[in-house]
Amino acid sequence: MEQHEDEVEIVEPEEGVGGEKGKGKGKARGRVTVNTKTRFCWQQEDVNALILVLQEVVVSGLKVDAGSFKSGTYKLVKSKLGKHMTAERVALISWENIRNKIRALKDKYMACSEMCNRSGFGWNEQQMCVEVDSEDVAETWVKENPVHKYKIGECFPEYYAL
Known part of the structure; x- marks a missing residue:
């Protein structure tokens, strides 16, 4: 199928046990493909892992007084997410995804x-x-x-x- 520049192909998660979406083992889980580029889509378990890592980071003192994080913290958060998520999921995340998700949660x-x-x-x-x-x-x-x-x-x- 030919795609135009502004078309978006959304890859839905497979049906899992009990008819729940997102519980299957399909490769499409949590990804949106736009013109052959893969974007990361946050799932609840990803958000939970992010919050756990952010709590660790705050306790370790990598947050400045203004309420934001020090330079390089987003990359550190990405590396720490490897303890809580699969390597495939972590590979899809950019530090910008992390920054944007933190902003959205804060808002x-x-x-x-x-x-x-x-x-x-x-x-x-x-x-x-x-x-x-x-x-x-x-x-x-x-x-x-x-x-x-x-x-x-x-x-x-x-x-x-x-």
């Missing part, structure tokens, strides 16, 4: 935290998400924060780990 955390500190919002322990008392409160928050990275009611199990 999502900041949005959740801001909502939980406002009247009309609360944290649901069972569903691990932010709940809102009324649609008016939600609409007001969305208008004030048009570029937020968290959708109200979206499960965010990493909240406490961050």
Whole structure:
């Protein structure tokens, strides 16, 4: 099949035991192919491994006072991910993927935290998400924060780990 420059071929994970996606042993798991280039797609176990490694890095003192990481830390994180992930998965990750995922998690955390500190919002322990008392409160928050990275009611199990 011929692909044009702007076409994207998405490779879906194989069906695993019990019909769950992402549990099979297929090579396509977690990859998106764009014009024969492979991009890394984060899966939940990858995010969990990243958070564990980031906690180790912070404890070792590689975080500066401004809340960001020191130069070279992303490459160190990639090498430490090898303890928690397969070599094939680690080979797909670039330090830019790690930096961008950390940014996305931070943005999502900041949005959740801001909502939980406002009247009309609360944290649901069972569903691990932010709940809102009324649609008016939600609409007001969305208008004030048009570029937020968290959708109200979206499960965010990493909240406490961050």
